[in-house]
Amino acid sequence: MPPPPLAAREAIREERFGDVWTNDLNDAFADIAPYYDRANDIAALGMWRYFRRRFMSTIDLQPNQHVLDVCAGTNAVGIALLTREPTLDVHAMDRSAHMQAVGKQRAEKRGFLIKSTIGDVSRLPFPDNHFDIVTLQFASRHLKVREVFGEILRVLKPGGHFHHSDMLRPANPVVKHLYYTYLRACLAFTSLLVGSGPASVKCKQYFLDALELFYSPAELSTVLDEIGFEDVTIHTVFHGMLGFHRGTKPEMPRE
Numbered sequence: 001m002p003p004p005p006l007a008a009r010e011a012i013r014e015e016r017f018g019d020v021w022t023n024d025l026n027d028a029f030a031d032i033a034p035y036y037d038r039a040n041d042i043a044a045l046g047m048w049r050y051f052r053r054r055f056m057s058t059i060d061l062q063p064n065q066h067v068l069d070v071c072a073g074t075n076a077v078g079i080a081l082l083t084r085e086p087t088l089d090v091h092a093m094d095r096s097a098h099m100q101a102v103g104k105q106r107a108e109k110r111g112f113l114i115k116s117t118i119g120d121v122s123r124l125p126f127p128d129n130h131f132d133i134v135t136l137q138f139a140s141r142h143l144k145v146r147e148v149f150g151e152i153l154r155v156l157k158p159g160g161h162f163h164h165s166d167m168l169r170p171a172n173p174v175v176k177h178l179y180y181t182y183l184r185a186c187l188a189f190t191s192l193l194v195g196s197g198p199a200s201v202k203c204k205q206y207f208l209d210a211l212e213l214f215y216s217p218a219e220l221s222t223v224l225d226e227i228g229f230e231d232v233t234i235h236t237v238f239h240g241m242l243g244f245h246r247g248t249k250p251e252m253p254r255e
C-alpha cells in the first residue's frame with residue numbers, strides 16, 4: 001500500500017504510534033541498552049560500523065566546535081566525532097537514562113567527556129543559535145519529526161549544519177519488499193540471540209510498522225526544506241534503505 005501523502009504523514013504517524021512513543025519505547029530502550037551495540041552489529045551483519053563511517057564522512061569538523069547529538073543513545077556518534085576531532089565540545093541528549101549510562105561508560109573508556117541531558121528532544125533545553133553542528137542518527141522514526149527538526153533549526157547557529165542518518169522507506173516497491181523481509185527475519189533472529197526482554201519484544205512489530213510509515217529519502221529532503229533548512233543534500237546507501245541528509249541553517253531568517 002502506498003504511504004499517506006506527505007502533508008498528512010506526521011499527524012498519521014502520531015495518531016498510530018503516539019501511544020508507543022509515550023508508554024512503551026522508554027522501557028524497550030531500558031531493556032535494549034546493555035546489548036544495543038552488539039545487537040546492531042549482528043542485525044546489520046557487521047555493517048553497522050561501516051554505516052557510521054559513511055555518515056561520519058559526510059560531516060566536516062573544525063576544532064572546538066559545539067556539537068549536539070540528539071537521541072544519542074549509547075553515544076556512538078559523539079565518540080566517533082571526538083575520535084576524529086578531540087577538541088570538540090559534545091553534548092548528548094536522550095530520554096533513556098539507561099542508554100546514556102552505557103554511553104557514558106563507553107565514552108569514558110576512550111577518555112572522552114560527553115555532556116549529557118536526559119529528556120524528551122521535542123523540547124531542546126538549549127538557547128537559540130547555540131550549536132555549530134547537530135546530529136541525529138537512527139531515531140527519527142520514534143519522533144514527531146517536524147517538531148524536533150524545528151527545535152534543531154532553532155538551536156543551530158546561522159550557517160550551522162544538521163546531519164541526519166537513518167533507515168528510510170525505499171521508494172522502489174521490490175527493494176522495499178526484500179528489505180522488510182530481511183528486517184523481519186533479522187529482528188526475530190537478533191532478539192533470540194541477545195535474549196531480548198518483554199518490553200522490547202512488545203515493540204518488535206512497532207519497529208517495522210514505524211519504518212513503513214516513515215519517509216523516503218526524497219520525502220525527508222522535502223520535510224527539511226519545508227522546515228527551513230537550506231542547501232539540503234543527501235547520500236543514500238543500498239537503494240535508499242539508508243540516507244544521510246545534511247541541511248544548513250540560513251544565515252538570514254527566511255521571509
Ligand SMILES: C[S@@+](CC[C@H](N)C(=O)[O-])C[C@H]1O[C@@H](n2cnc3c(N)ncnc32)[C@H](O)[C@@H]1O
Pocket residue numbers: 025026029070071072073074075076077093094095096099119120121122136137138139142143
Ligand atoms: C535506535 S536508538 C539510536 C541511538 C543512537 N543515536 C545511535 O545511533 O546508536 C534511538 C534512541 O532514541 C531515543 N529516543 C526515542 N525517542 C526519544 C525522545 N522523544 N526524546 C529523546 N530520546 C528519544 C531512545 O531512548 C534511544 O536511545
